[in-house]
Amino acid sequence: MxxxxxxxxxxxxxxxxxxxxxxxxxxxxxxxxxxxxxxxxxxxxxxxxxxxxxxxxxxxxxxxxxxxxxxxxxxxxxxxxxxxxxxxxxxxxxxxxxxxxxxxxxxxxxxxxxxxxxxxxxxxxxxxxxxxxxxxxxxxxxxxxxxxxxxxxxxxxxxxxxxxxxxxxxxxxxxxxxxxxxxxxxxxxxxxxxxxxxxxxxxxxxxxxxxxxxxxxxxxxxxxxxxxxxxxxxxxxxxxxxxxxxxxxxxxxxxxxxxxxxxxxxxxxxxxxxxxxxxxxxxxxxxxxxxxxIKEPYNPTMNDADSIAKANMPKPVDPRLYTDSDNDGVADLFDKEPSTPAGSVVSGAGVAMNLDSIISSLLRSKLTPECEALFSNIEFDTDKATIRPASQEVMRKVIELLNVKTNCGIILVGHADYRASYGYNVQLSKRRVEAAKRFLTRAGLTDPSRVTVEYYGEYRPVAPNTSGDNLQRNRRVEIKIVPQNMLRSPYQSGFRTDPREPR
Missing domain, CATH: 2.40.160.20 (Porin)
Structure with a gap:
């Protein structure tokens, strides 16, 4: 045993x-x-x-x-x-x-x-x-x-x-x-x-x-x-x-x-x-x-995929974010005065401002105040890159402001209407911002390095190209005065060869 x-x-x-x-x-x-x-x-x-x-x-x-x-x-x-x-x-x-x-x-x-x-x-x-x-x-x-x-x-x-x-x-x-x-x-x-x-x-x-x-x-x-x-x-x-x-x-x-x-x-x-x-x-x-x-991997059907896509689809963008009805450079979504007259100088909130009084108050001030965002547009004739006399007066005041507010910078953005070819319109908008930058430099801007330029041809219209007035509004250079820290870095600034690049 x-x-x-x-x-x-x-x-x-x-x-x-x-x-x-x-x-x-x-x-x-x-x-x-x-x-x-x-x-x-x-x-x-x-x-x-x-x-x-x-x-x-x-x-x-x-x-x-x-x-x-x-x-x-x-x-x-x-x-x-x-x-x-x-x-x-x-x-x-x-x-x-x-x-x-x-x-x-x-x-x-x-x-x-x-x-x-x-x-x-x-x-x-x-x-x-x-x-x-x-x-x-x-x-x-x-x-x-x-x-x-x-x-x-x-x-x-x-x-x-x-x-x-x-x-x-x-x-x-x-x-x-x-x-x-x-x-x-x-x-x-x-x-x-x-x-x-x-x-x-x-x-x-x-x-x-x-x-x-x-x-x-x-x-x-x-x-x-x-x-x-x-x-x-x-x-x-x-x-x-x-x-x-x-x-x-x-x-x-x-x-x-x-x-x-x-x-x-x-x-x-x-x-x-x-x-x-x-x-x-x-x-x-x-x-x-x-x-x-082991749980089998989930393979959604076309109906499942469609439902998932709809559930995760972002809400539609407010169209006022990319429209500017009064062509003052401020989107309608943020524009507190959406019907300012053409050529007005406005604040970052789209409120029309008296540029003469602003400059006079700055000149009288012994201290350089903080830079405030200002927006304005200058318009051009068909197929032209020549600055109109009325626009020259606005730009001289801008020069006077920038020479006082050394902590400000300026962004010039060129546009064209849809007539002519796409490539031609890109080059036309480029000539317009170059003309505006030359005018600022020759008219007495003390620091031209504070000027940044962009051009988009017909790619960013502010109005449908359906009437003469709308075509005129699209032939423009946007002037954006912003704090200097909002300017693009050197490798981001300069002329755009492809207007579809992200801003």
């Missing part, structure tokens, strides 16, 4: 220490799954060997239950992947059968058994994980060891004829006699193969039907070797020798009803809708493929 305990401990150690498979191993990032379970399997046994399948099935000597025998098994299961798992199995049972022909004997064998098996999930392998989500069909095989104690009795007299082992008599594993204390059990290698069909009852319990066929490494499980030796019945000691008899190796099968309890935290199972939701708990790797827990 010490050897049995050693084998059990070794089996559990090998299973538990399987590399890389911790109980709560994480799959595909954050998702965790349960992987351990235990099973209890009561079942029926059936022997296949010399003392079986006799033509006479009525053996009262076997007792009220006839030849029917049973077993009880315990398994510790570890699922390595969704398709593959391993188990350590321990069972105890009995085999009984007999045969009238040739042998006129029946036997009874009590056994203990420990095996290691590997399972393959055939349902998912052949049909995928999307079908029959609550069903599991496995094929398995392995190797192990059994310890058996066999007694053979005469069908005629009921007397004991042979037995497999005892501590003082013959042994089926050693030639000759057993010296000293021993075990009544004989030890042999066994190879189990089988199939199982399981159904997931609850997140914790599975119910299944297991069929296992065992190949033993002996023809002496029923203590017969084929009876080819004429002295067989007279000399039962011959059964204990190592020589193999004429019969095939013995086999037996079990058919059991298995109840499996799945270990682990927060156990859940897939719902009737077939959708896996890892936020609800942990699925068991026996029943769920980790790939099924």
């Amino acid at each position: 010490k050897k049995i305990s050693l084998y059990v401990a070794l089996s559990l150690s090998l299973l538990t220490l399987a590399p890389g498979h911790a109980q709560n191993r994480s799959y595909e990032g954050e998702y965790k799954m349960n992987t351990w379970s235990v099973s209890v399997t009561p079942g029926l046994t059936r022997f296949f060997g010399d003392l079986s399948r006799g033509t006479d099935r009525a053996f009262p000597e076997l007792g009220p239950s006839g030849k029917q025998t049973g077993t009880i098994g315990l398994s510790v299961n570890k699922q390595l992947t969704h398709l593959f798992g391993v188990s350590a199995n321990f069972s105890s049972g009995q085999l009984r059968d007999g045969k009238k022909e040739t042998y006129d004997a029946y036997f009874r064998s009590d056994y203990l058994m420990g095996t290691l098996t590997a399972q393959v999930n055939m349902k998912s392998l052949l049909m995928g994980t999307k079908k029959l989500k609550r069903w599991k069909w496995d094929l398995y095989g392995g190797v192990g060891q059994m310890w058996f104690d066999t007694r053979v009795y005469s069908l005629t007299s009921g007397n004991l004829i042979r037995f497999s082992n005892n501590r003082f008599d013959y042994s089926s594993k050693t030639a000759g006699k057993w010296e000293g204390d021993g075990s009544r059990f004989t030890r042999e290698i066994v190879v189990p193969t089988g199939t199982a069909l399981h159904y997931e009852l609850t997140p914790r319990l599975d119910l299944g039907l297991d069929f296992t066929y065992y190949f033993t490494n002996t023809e002496k499980l029923d203590m017969t070797v084929g009876s080819s030796d004429p002295t067989y019945n007279d000399n039962p000691g011959n059964i204990f020798i190592f020589r193999k008899g004429t019969s095939k190796l013995d086999k037996f099968a079990t058919l059991g009803l298995s109840l499996t309890y799945k270990l682990g935290r927060n156990a859940v199972r897939v719902g009737k809708d077939g959708i896996y939701d890892a936020s609800k708990g942990r699925y068991h790797l026996r029943w769920a493929d980790p790939k099924d827990l």
